[in-house]
Amino acid sequence: MPSSFATNMRFKFPILALFLEILIIVLFGVFVSYKGSSHDDHKQASNDTITSDRFSQLYPMFQDVHVMIFIGFGFLMTFLKKYSFSSVGINMLLAALGLQWGILVQGFWHLHHGKIEIDILKMINADFSTATVLISFGAVLGKTSPVQLLIMTILEITVFAINEHLVAVVLRANDVGASMIIHAFGAYFGLAVARILYRPGLKNGHDNEGSVYHSDLFAMIGTIFLWMFWPSFNSAIADEGENQYRAVVNTYFSLAACVVAAYAISSFVEHKGKLDMVHIQNATLAGGVAVGTCADMNIGPFGAMLIGLVAGIISTVGFKFLSPVLASKLCIQDTCGVHNLHGMPGILGGIAGIVAVAMGASNGGSYEMQAAALASSVSIAIVGGTITGFILRLPIWGQPPDQNCYDDSIYWEVPEEEEENEEGLAHGEHSNNKAEP
Helix, strand or coil, X not given: CCHHHCCCCXXXXXXXXXXXXXXXXXXXXXXXXECCCCCCHHHHHHHHHHXXXXXXXXXXXXXXXXXXXXXXXXXXXXXXXXXXXXXXXXXXXXXXXXXXXXXXXXXXXXXXXXXXXXXXXXXXXXXXXXXXXXXXXXXXXXXXXXXXXXXXXXXXHHHHXXXXXXXXXXXXXXXXXXXXXXXXXXXXXXXXXXXXXXXXXXXXXXXXXCCCHHHHHHHHHHHHHHHHHHHHHHHCXXXXXXXXHHHHHXXXXXXXXXXXXXXXXXXHHCHHXXXXXXXXXXXHHHHHHHCCCCCCCCCHHHHHHHHHHHHHHHHHHHHHHHHHXXXXXXXXXXXXXXXXXXXXXXXXXXXXXXXXXXXXXXXXXXXXXXXXXXXXXXHHHHHHHHHHHHHHCCCCCCCCCHHHCCCHHHCCCCCHHHHHHHHHHHHHHXXXXXXXX
């Protein structure tokens, strides 16, 4: 095995993981506190009541977002037949590390007397920051080591926090459901990393890259969880009252229209009109991505449904026709098709936001700033992802060789009976092939 593929993690992974966690704990000790630091007892009591009420109100939405991050994203990526441990397990690791780091790098922009005061909105936003990493994870799924992914998490969330501050505070753009700052950003960051980590040896595919019946079924569990809770994702940080109400309603109808469109186009583009499970697992969610930017705007339920319809169509067409072009012409091996689920629908969401603001559907903002926010999110993601990709290419991070890609056994203890079953199936297929005339 080439020296560049030193995959043993006995020391490098524990050392890096514990170093990062200890560093974060130290930074939390210095900078992070509970909400409310006033010495005025009367003012403190008033602040405590407001904080408690807001926490109780938003905690159910926080739970919904938490389920999406840890179950939805994790199970959505279990479609690979021999990579489910990594899909769910590494997803959990990256999310747990990322939410801690997200609290810090997002909170540094909003210090209160030198402290990051934890409230429910900061916890929700920390989860949002991890979503960008999990989207990018999908682009490099099966081709990277846990050590590489830990480094990518720290770097990406740092760059994400910079872009988020630029979009939300400097440009004052509207992006309540984060079509631009999470979905488009996460997709193009991941695609840039995938481009730099391109593997010529995987140009013609890999034996483990496909799915089996039960792996696709597990992935569909992730889809259902994401689909059900997406209205909470898009409305969690919206202003209370009418804006939050519209965000839930618009997302609800956009997702519904998207499902019908995805099923219809999947049947249309596939042989003999059959449905493709890859399309159903992914393109049915594109409506939630695309309606995010203008989720809380007065676009009407019909406007939300139109966005969902278009998102379902372009996402399904992307999986069928565009992914092979990205792989063959641009050397971007996008394992989970994040360009189709998050990239293009994220851009669609950004464009919808520009149009909606220009038509007066929002109480504030300008379409120029909306356009600048979209351009910022995509360009910063590509630059940040490219730099991160070059860092991850260093040969010390234990990346898997081509023959061991998409295989849990290189980084996980895999149950013996599973290995025996796979060997038995392989032997059976070999015997059947020999028996054929």
